[in-house]
Amino acid sequence: MEALKQRIIKEGKVMPNGILKVDGFINHQVDPQLMDACGQEFARRFANCGATKILTAEISGIAPALMAGRHMNLPVVYARKSKPITMPDQVYLTVAPSHTKGRLVELIISPEYLAGGEKILIIDDFLASGATIVGLARLAQTAGAKLVGIGTLIEKTFEGGRALLSYLGIPIVSLVRIASMEDYQIVFAD
Amino acid sequence: MEALKQRIIKEGKVMPNGILKVDGFINHQVDPQLMDACGQEFARRFANCGATKILTAEISGIAPALMAGRHMNLPVVYARKSKPITMPDQVYLTVAPSHTKGRLVELIISPEYLAGGEKILIIDDFLASGATIVGLARLAQTAGAKLVGIGTLIEKTFEGGRALLSYLGIPIVSLVRIASMEDYQIVFAD
Numbered sequence: 001m002e003a004l005k006q007r008i009i010k011e012g013k014v015m016p017n018g019i020l021k022v023d024g025f026i027n028h029q030v031d032p033q034l035m036d037a038c039g040q041e042f043a044r045r046f047a048n049c050g051a052t053k054i055l056t057a058e059i060s061g062i063a064p065a066l067m068a069g070r071h072m073n074l075p076v077v078y079a080r081k082s083k084p085i086t087m088p089d090q091v092y093l094t095v096a097p098s099h100t101k102g103r104l105v106e107l108i109i110s111p112e113y114l115a116g117g118e119k120i121l122i123i124d125d126f127l128a129s130g131a132t133i134v135g136l137a138r139l140a141q142t143a144g145a146k147l148v149g150i151g152t153l154i155e156k157t158f159e160g161g162r163a164l165l166s167y168l169g170i171p172i173v174s175l176v177r178i179a180s181m182e183d184y185q186i187v188f189a190d
Numbered sequence: 191m192e193a194l195k196q197r198i199i200k201e202g203k204v205m206p207n208g209i210l211k212v213d214g215f216i217n218h219q220v221d222p223q224l225m226d227a228c229g230q231e232f233a234r235r236f237a238n239c240g241a242t243k244i245l246t247a248e249i250s251g252i253a254p255a256l257m258a259g260r261h262m263n264l265p266v267v268y269a270r271k272s273k274p275i276t277m278p279d280q281v282y283l284t285v286a287p288s289h290t291k292g293r294l295v296e297l298i299i300s301p302e303y304l305a306g307g308e309k310i311l312i313i314d315d316f317l318a319s320g321a322t323i324v325g326l327a328r329l330a331q332t333a334g335a336k337l338v339g340i341g342t343l344i345e346k347t348f349e350g351g352r353a354l355l356s357y358l359g360i361p362i363v364s365l366v367r368i369a370s371m372e373d374y375q376i377v378f379a380d
Contacts, residue, residue: 021276028277029303030252030266032259058249059268062220063256069222076220078249084290086211087218100274113219 001041001175004153005188007034008176014184018156019100026125026153030063038175039067042123042151045173046072049148051121053077055114055140057107057132064153065123074121077114079107079136088112092142096135099128107135109143116144127152127174130161137168154178157189191231191365194343195378197224198366204374208346209290216315216343220253228365229257232313232341235363236262239338241311243267245304245330247297247322254343255313264311267304269297269326278302282332286325289318297325299333306334317342317364320351327358344368347379 013021025031042064054076056065062078069076083091087110098105120140122133133150140147147170155162155174158181162172177189203211215221232254244266246255252268259266273281273296282299304310310330312323323340330337337360345352345364348371352362367379 015276017275019276023274023276023300024303025265027274028267028270028300030256030259030268032256032266033263035256036260059252059270062249062252066220066222066225066253066256069220070226073223075215076222077218078220080218080249082291084213084217085207085292086205086209086213086290100276101272102275110213110218113214 001038003034003037005176007031008154008186012186014181014186018159018181020154020156020178020181020186022154026063027060035063035067036070038064038153039069039071041175042068042173043071046121046149046151049121049171050119051148052119053121054123055079055120055136056123057081057136060125061123064125068121068123068151077109079109079139081105081107083108092139094135094138096131097129098132107132107139109139111143114140114143114145118143118145119148120145121148122150123152125153127155127161127172128159130164133161133165137165149173156181191228193224193227195366197221198344198376202376204371204376208349208371210344210346210368210371210376212344216253217250225253225257226260228254228343229259229261231365232258232363233261236311236339236341236361239311239361240309241338242309243311244313245269245310245326246313247271247326251314254315258311258313258341267299269299269329271295271297273298282329284325284328286321287319288322297322297329299329301333304330304333304335308333308335309338310335311338312340313342315343317345317351317362318349320354323351323355327355339363346371
């Protein structure tokens, strides 16, 4: 998606440890218009996927998921990383390694909002190693829901997430694909 | 705001310890259309406030802030509760007691996205004790920014947040006001 790509060129910054910093428009400061355009693009790409619900993980997945949900007229559930007191005792819980936090994080969903028979579209900000998305997929499958697609804003193709997720056999859409960040230079895949 | 009020009547649940559970449309599962309507209402109420940026706190403030930002064409910054590795060493940091977590939480903003001279509209999901919003206000003021308004989805008038925030001398808008939740019954203020 050209608008997102141009914004990455203009403001994205490669950090040590292979982190792409996009804190100016996705991860700390958010550009609502850009996120809305991304949501519209997800809606276009997943128009026929039959999703009944969008699933994401807090925190950075919320903005793109919410805008996709707006354009697709679907509710959005975000997996929590800690269990709030409003959640019932019995929950769906898994753990996934977090690249930016450097440790395992929990992903927790209340059974109230993830039922068997739902068709789940996963939306997240990054597809890197794929670990978070595997965690979300595991939660959805544990609940008896069916996965129908995965959409991410930015894919780092060199981290292998797409191959890891191929076992799911569902469409994977990334709006921008980055093939390399060697020597702190962003090289796009397309 | 009638649509939000009706949704609270239909799905809101009073929990022990004075917590209003709205996990089905705001805090865990999000209704993007409802949040968008709330964002539109914030934009209408704050049309002349002169804001240059919206400030909120992760996690639950993100959805209403993002939709307000969409309708007002403003960037949204959400204070982080833990410092990601993409953030510089020098940050704005304060602590605020969290009602739903039962402990102090940190609120952290990178100076990259909160500059002196900005005019800040704070948007959050709840106005209860006001502690989180006081924390956000303190961060904005430390950065030399000017506060121009506070908007929340739901105010619990009996927790005193509005009085606590009166020292700021700025408009405080709540889309729905709850006067009492005694005996697990929601009584609206209007």
